[in-house]
Amino acid sequence: MDEQQQPEIVPPATPKDVPSQMPESGPTSPDPAVITPMEPPTTPAVLSETSTPVAAEPERPAPSAMEPTPGASTPSTPEKDFREIVRAAKRKNIESRLEKIVVFARERGRIANRDIEKHLNVSDATATRYARMLVTRGILKKTGNTKGAYYELM
Numbered sequence: 001m002d003e004q005q006q007p008e009i010v011p012p013a014t015p016k017d018v019p020s021q022m023p024e025s026g027p028t029s030p031d032p033a034v035i036t037p038m039e040p041p042t043t044p045a046v047l048s049e050t051s052t053p054v055a056a057e058p059e060r061p062a063p064s065a066m067e068p069t070p071g072a073s074t075p076s077t078p079e080k081d082f083r084e085i086v087r088a089a090k091r092k093n094i095e096s097r098l099e100k101i102v103v104f105a106r107e108r109g110r111i112a113n114r115d116i117e118k119h120l121n122v123s124d125a126t127a128t129r130y131a132r133m134l135v136t137r138g139i140l141k142k143t144g145n146t147k148g149a150y151y152e153l154m
Contacts, residue, residue: 094130097122101130102139102153110143110152 097120104119105111116127131151134140140151 094133098130098134101134105140105151105153110150112150 100120101111101116104115108115113124113127113131116122116131117124120127120130122130131140131142135142135151138154141154143150143152
């Protein structure tokens with residue numbers, strides 16, 4: 001006879017089937033929300049020769065609309081104030097560097113990009129950006145193109 005073995009389905013245990021570990025005397029909790037350690041599983045378990053009973057996962061409550069979303073934050077007032085202070089400090093630093101360039105151009109008559117780099121100890125791109133800012137403000141005038149370019153006061 002060629003029979004296949006099928007897993008046996010075991011229904012959940014009832015309170016009559018499970019011996020109580022609590023003493024007979026003493027108060028019992030009528031509250032259904034209180035879970036005792038000997039409470040039977042809520043779904044039937046499937047048993048096989050190689051597996052163990054599996055219980056269903058408990059339901060998780062839905063997130064409340066009032067709870068903040070993880071990872072999302074709204075900047076508070078101190079953060080905004082700090083950011084504004086940092087921005088103001090950067091603007092002040094840039095303005096002081098631009099003033100140094102103007103003073104340096106007055107002393108020398110004309111300056112090149114490499115002079116700005118060395119005088120302020122900044123990169124080529126930063127020196128070009130500072131010179132371009134002064135040209136757009138009408139303080140410096142650019143003469144020449146590419147390697148031979150220099151800046152003069154207007």
